Amino acid sequence: MHNFGLTERIARVDWSGIRKMHSMASQLDGVINLGIGQPDFDTPVHIIDAAKQALDDGYTRYPPAQGFLDVRQAVAEKLSRQNGIIADPETEIMITVGAMQVVFNTMLNFIEPGDEVIVMDPGYDYFSQIKLFRGVPVSVPLKEENGFRLDPADLRAALTDKTKLLVINSPSNPTGAVFDRALMQEIADIAIEHDLLVFSDEPYEDLMFDGREHVSIATLDGMKERTITAFTLSKTYAMTGWRVGYAVGPETVIAEMEKLMEHLVSGVTAVSQRAALAAIAGPQGCVDEMNAAYARRREIIYDGLNDIKGVSCIKPESTFYAFPNIKAVGKSSWDLAEYLLHDQRVITIPGPIFGDQGEGYLRLSFAVEDAELKEAIARIKTGIEKLTA
Ligand SMILES: Cc1ncc(COP(=O)(O)O)c(C=O)c1O
Secondary structure, eight states, X not given: OOOTTOOHHHHTOOOOHHHHHHHXXXXXXXXXXXXXXXOSSOOOHHHHHHXXXXXXXXXXXXXXXXXXXXXXHHHHHXXXXXXXXXXXXXXXXXXXXXXXXXXXXXXXXXXXXXXXXEEEESOOOOHHHHXXXXXXXXXEEOBXXXXXXXXXXXXXXXXXXXXXXXXEOSSOTTTOOOOOHHHHHHHHHHHHHTTOEEEEEOTTTTOBSTTOOOOOGGGSTTTGGGEEEEEESTTTTTOTTTOOEEEXXXXXXXXXXXXXXXXXXXXXXHHHXXXXXHHXXXXXXXXXXXXXXXXXXXXXXXXXXXXXXXXXXXXOSBSSXXXXXXXXXXXXXXXXXXXXXXXXXXXXXXXXXXXXXXXXXXXEXXXXXXXXXXXXXXXXXXXXXHHHO
C-alpha cells in the first residue's frame, strides 16, 4: 500500500501486544477478559455528578495548558498529605492526559539519539516511546526469586556513560511488586552518585495490600530536583476514560511540558479536570471500597492459580495483576495465551510483552467480578491440566 512517505521514526513504533491479543479475541464469543488493565467499576457517582455540574457551570471552553489552578492546588495538597512531596502548584505540577502523557513528554524532552534509558524487565512497555526518539532501552532484570524487586547490583551493572534516564514503576505493572523504602533509598543513592534523571511512574500508588507503604522516590533527600513523577486518576478512581493524570517535577521540566501542551492539544478536557477535582478533593470511601474488592479477588486468584498443576504465582503486593509462572506447563507464554484463548475463551497477556524476562509468565488482571474471576480460573485450570495430565 502507498504510505505517502511515512517517516522512519513512526515505523519504529510497534502496535501493542495487548492489542494483538484483544483483536484475536474479538473473533470469539463467550470470552472472559483477564487481559485488560483497568478497573471493572464505574466511576463513583459523586465524580460523575461533579462533571455534570461543570457542564452546567459552563466548563466548555479551552482550559489553561498547565491545568486549572484549583485542580493543581488540590493535587499539591494531596501530594503533601499522601505522598510527602511538597510541590508548588504554580510551577511544579501539570495536569496531563493520564500518566501516559507524562511518559511521552519525558522521553520527548530528554532523549537524544543514542541515549540509554534504563527500564525494568519485566516492566510496563516504555519501549515504543523510547524508540520513537531514537533512545536505546537498557533492561534490568527483575527476578521472581527476588519477588520481582530490583537488585541494586543489576542496576549498577546496567549503567554506562550513555545512561540518560532511569525509569522506575513501583508498584509494578505487570508483577504487582512494590519497592520498599530501603530499596528506593538504594536506587536514590545510585541516581545521585551517577547524576541521573529519574522518571517514576506511580499509577498504582493507592492499590496497596496488607498495609504496605507506597514510597515516592521524589521524597527522598536530593531526589526531588532530579525526579519527574507521573500520577493518574485512571486506576484509583476507575477513571481510565476521563484521561486525567498529573506530572510533578522541577520547574523547568513542567514549563517545557506546558509549552508543548499548547502546541499539541491545548490542555486536558475541561470537564474531565473538574471531575478530577471532585475525585482528589472529595470523599475517599469509594477508593477503600474498590480496594477491598481487589483484595478479596487477589486471594481468589492467588489460591486458584497455585492450585493448578504446572503453575505457581507469588502474591501481588499491589495493583490488580497476578503474574504467574507457567514454565512447567511446557509452552511458551504466547502459545499458552493463544491456547487458553481458543480452547477456554479466556484472555491473558503473554509475559514477553513486558520484556524478555517475561517469557514463562502470563499477566492476569483481577479487576473483574468475583464470579467471573472464579469461572476464568476454573477454565484456565481445565485448559492447563489437559496439557500437564
Ligand atoms: C505502569 C503504567 N503507566 C502508565 C499507564 C497509563 O495510565 P493512564 O491511563 O493514566 O494514561 C498505565 C496503564 O495501564 C500503567 O500501568
